[in-house]
Amino acid sequence: MPDVRQATYDLLRSHDLTTIFGNPGSNELPFLAGMPADFRYVLGLHEGAVLAMADGYALARGGSALVNLHAAAGTGNALGPLTNSVYSHSPLIITAGQQVRSTIGQEVMLANVDAATLPKPLVKWSCEPACAQDVPRSISHAIHIANLPAKGPVYVSVPYDDWSQEAPPEARHLLERTTGTAGSLSAAQLADLAGALDAAESPVLVLGPEVDAQCGNDDAVRLADRLGAPVWIAPSASRCPFPTRHRSFRGVLPAAVQGVTDALAGHDLILVVGAPVFRYHQFVPGEYLPAGARLIQLTGDPGEAARAPMGQALVGDVKDALARLAEAVTAGRRPELPPLPEHPPAPSGGDRLHPAELFEVLRENAPADAVYVKESTATAADFWAQMDLSGQGSYFFPASGGLGFGLPAAVGAQLAHGDRQVIGLIGDGSANYGITALWTAAQYEIPVIIVILKNGTYGALRWFSKVLDAGETPGMDVPGIDFVQIAGGYGVAATSVRTRAEFADALAAALRSGKPAVIEAETELTEP
Ligand SMILES: Cc1ncc(Cn2c(C)c(CCOP(=O)(O)OP(=O)(O)O)sc2=O)c(N)n1
Numbered sequence: 001m002p003d004v005r006q007a008t009y010d011l012l013r014s015h016d017l018t019t020i021f022g023n024p025g026s027n028e029l030p031f032l033a034g035m036p037a038d039f040r041y042v043l044g045l046h047e048g049a050v051l052a053m054a055d056g057y058a059l060a061r062g063g064s065a066l067v068n069l070h071a072a073a074g075t076g077n078a079l080g081p082l083t084n085s086v087y088s089h090s091p092l093i094i095t096a097g098q099q100v101r102s103t104i105g106q107e108v109m110l111a112n113v114d115a116a117t118l119p120k121p122l123v124k125w126s127c128e129p130a131c132a133q134d135v136p137r138s139i140s141h142a143i144h145i146a147n148l149p150a151k152g153p154v155y156v157s158v159p160y161d162d163w164s165q166e167a168p169p170e171a172r173h174l175l176e177r178t179t180g181t182a183g184s185l186s187a188a189q190l191a192d193l194a195g196a197l198d199a200a201e202s203p204v205l206v207l208g209p210e211v212d213a214q215c216g217n218d219d220a221v222r223l224a225d226r227l228g229a230p231v232w233i234a235p236s237a238s239r240c241p242f243p244t245r246h247r248s249f250r251g252v253l254p255a256a257v258q259g260v261t262d263a264l265a266g267h268d269l270i271l272v273v274g275a276p277v278f279r280y281h282q283f284v285p286g287e288y289l290p291a292g293a294r295l296i297q298l299t300g301d302p303g304e305a306a307r308a309p310m311g312q313a314l315v316g317d318v319k320d321a322l323a324r325l326a327e328a329v330t331a332g333r334r335p336e337l338p339p340l341p342e343h344p345p346a347p348s349g350g351d352r353l354h355p356a357e358l359f360e361v362l363r364e365n366a367p368a369d370a371v372y373v374k375e376s377t378a379t380a381a382d383f384w385a386q387m388d389l390s391g392q393g394s395y396f397f398p399a400s401g402g403l404g405f406g407l408p409a410a411v412g413a414q415l416a417h418g419d420r421q422v423i424g425l426i427g428d429g430s431a432n433y434g435i436t437a438l439w440t441a442a443q444y445e446i447p448v449i450i451v452i453l454k455n456g457t458y459g460a461l462r463w464f465s466k467v468l469d470a471g472e473t474p475g476m477d478v479p480g481i482d483f484v485q486i487a488g489g490y491g492v493a494a495t496s497v498r499t500r501a502e503f504a505d506a507l508a509a510a511l512r513s514g515k516p517a518v519i520e521a522e523t524e525l526t527e528p
């Protein structure tokens, strides 16, 4: 009769969860001891990097990722990046080792006290099974909950003496279980929506990360073309749901109430698809909607629908709805939009690279299907003005702004992408929150390119201190960090550049090398 560990590995294999991102402690060894040969373990040196690598891997592959953390201490280290995963709807299956079941109450060393509570509210569901025999079913429960809409991370704590217990014979039924949803809009709901779009004088689309996550970008293009409508990306963009050189593209909405209202002024119907309404950031009070505008939100997440402060909301499959709406609306009711102007020329001639120059070099020289993982928070305006993103899964940003996602997520995304080059665009502040992932990239020969934009300061916070009229505050500058030395110390070849030509040469060399590479780019300070 198989034991709980064998039954669990069989279950994980049946869900294609054969890559374990982890950092072990004694509580985890009895589980890991039996790891079958067709599984692989990807070691991260800090659990924040472990979680973020798993998140990047899951986002890039459009599926789940399995994480194994050490008790409470390992879980605590992972909570930072987990603030992003819960809002990017990443279906991470997080397991943590627990002390021997009969000693937890004594709170012996490494007891994860009240384990199922620890990760809340950053997980969709968590549990510590009531007995060893329920471990396989609990992990199956977690996997299905994580992948049913709205997707999200889950957490299961397992006492380490459970693994050697005999598994219940009924655990074999778990291997065949499947769950799914039929969350499409009804014909009547779709007809109402299409009718509202046709009747609108000036409709506008606002697209969110769920459109890209569901591979709905092309459906959104068809709908925009048939409507002749402009398209914005929803505020605090964590993905790119629409081609940035399409004639409808208007950029990313500002993350402020009045900013959104000003940007959407003149439109009488605002259709928000696959985004919360909205992920505001800087508090700039104002009217939630332009005069005369009606907002309709379409999301797969009931929580996003319920907590919006205005408008109507429908919960359903966003890709399916976009595709059906593109067929249902009447084409040609509005004049075709003019083509976009050329990219603005990047400033040049400074004694260090302007971020716009750096992005221009990437646009001109990186592969057209490159995947960008960005965590450089003062360069958003230049990035969206310069880049030409068109494919699914071409851009990721921490969905809650929790730093420590970018560099490790780029490593995880490259591990998932054998065929696309992943390029991390990481601020010299952000790089430090997940820097240990460079070691994993070196050890597992993951050919990710990490560009560190070094402006010597927490640029976004300098901008925010102006917004908040906070004046000069302590803790803004991060001078004197040598990322070439640090990268070398973790085993990754690195170079430092400060001119356009030097960056272009370093990028070309990194692309040719097929190895992990760090390019430290001395850059000017800009505003988001
Ligand atoms: C885990 C964590 N700690 C601190 C912050 C606060 N923070 C910090 C520290 C930022 C500055 C990042 O600086 P950078 O060098 O990475 O990028 P820029 O210079 O382009 O802003 S932006 C921001 O929200 C955060 N978001 N997440």
Ligand SMILES: [Ca+2]
Residues within 6 Å of the ligand: 427, 428, 429, 453, 454, 455, 456, 457, 458, 459
């Ligand atoms: Ca910086």
